Amino acid sequence: xxxxxxxxxxxxxxxxxxxxxxxxxxxxxxxxxxxxxxxxxxxxxxxxxxxxxxxxxxxxxxxxxxxxxxxxxxxxxxxxxxxxxxxxxxxxxxxxxxxxxxxxxxxxxxxxxxxxxxxxxxxxxxxxxx
Numbered sequence: 001x002x003x004x005x006x007x008x009x010x011x012x013x014x015x016x017x018x019x020x021x022x023x024x025x026x027x028x029x030x031x032x033x034x035x036x037x038x039x040x041x042x043x044x045x046x047x048x049x050x051x052x053x054x055x056x057x058x059x060x061x062x063x064x065x066x067x068x069x070x071x072x073x074x075x076x077x078x079x080x081x082x083x084x085x086x087x088x089x090x091x092x093x094x095x096x097x098x099x100x101x102x103x104x105x106x107x108x109x110x111x112x113x114x115x116x117x118x119x120x121x122x123x124x125x126x127x128x129x130x
Contacts, residue, residue, distance in 0.1 A: 002046030003124040006103050008090030011054045011110035012079020036113035044120050051090035053079045
């Protein structure tokens, strides 16, 4: 088993620089952009919970696009006005399911779909050693 950790996957942005296109929902080889990061984290043996922080009006859309079986470890969280507010909302959600100050929490931007399992494990291991 890998290093145990929780994740805050921030997907609450409005893609304002994309001029009306929500980059998180763009199709990238058969999946929305945000699903690439989600799927990578869900495949990690050390993942405890993942707080998926999304726009408050997008919770249903994101929840319906979760892969089968993911809802047991995924917490759907309404994001805040700023990225920091969304991260705090994710921390509160993780705290609400029993994670405390000792839980290693990784934060990742869902608009960055190229995270690899190897990178996640290296970051989690390095952070756990600190």
